Amino acid sequence: MVKTATFAVVHFSVAFGVAYLLTGSLAVSSALALVEPMVNTVAYFFHEKAWNFWNARQLSPAVARSARTPLRTFPA
Numbered sequence: 001m002v003k004t005a006t007f008a009v010v011h012f013s014v015a016f017g018v019a020y021l022l023t024g025s026l027a028v029s030s031a032l033a034l035v036e037p038m039v040n041t042v043a044y045f046f047h048e049k050a051w052n053f054w055n056a057r058q059l060s061p062a063v064a065r066s067a068r069t070p071l072r073t074f075p076a
Contacts, residue, residue, distance in 0.1 A: 011037055 016033035023029060 008037075 012033050015036045016029045019029035019032040020026070
């Protein structure tokens, strides 16, 4: 968890630094540093969905069907 937290700090810092160098505005840089990771998180979700769909198409039909079926972690 510490690694995740420190990476988040690095990510926000880089986003802020790049935005500040490009705009020279603290307000714009702060907004971009907060919004960009949120947008990236949503983009990553859809990227994973597309990646899984593509991989399932590369497999045999039976394996592809099972790849689309979520695994249960608790008894029904």
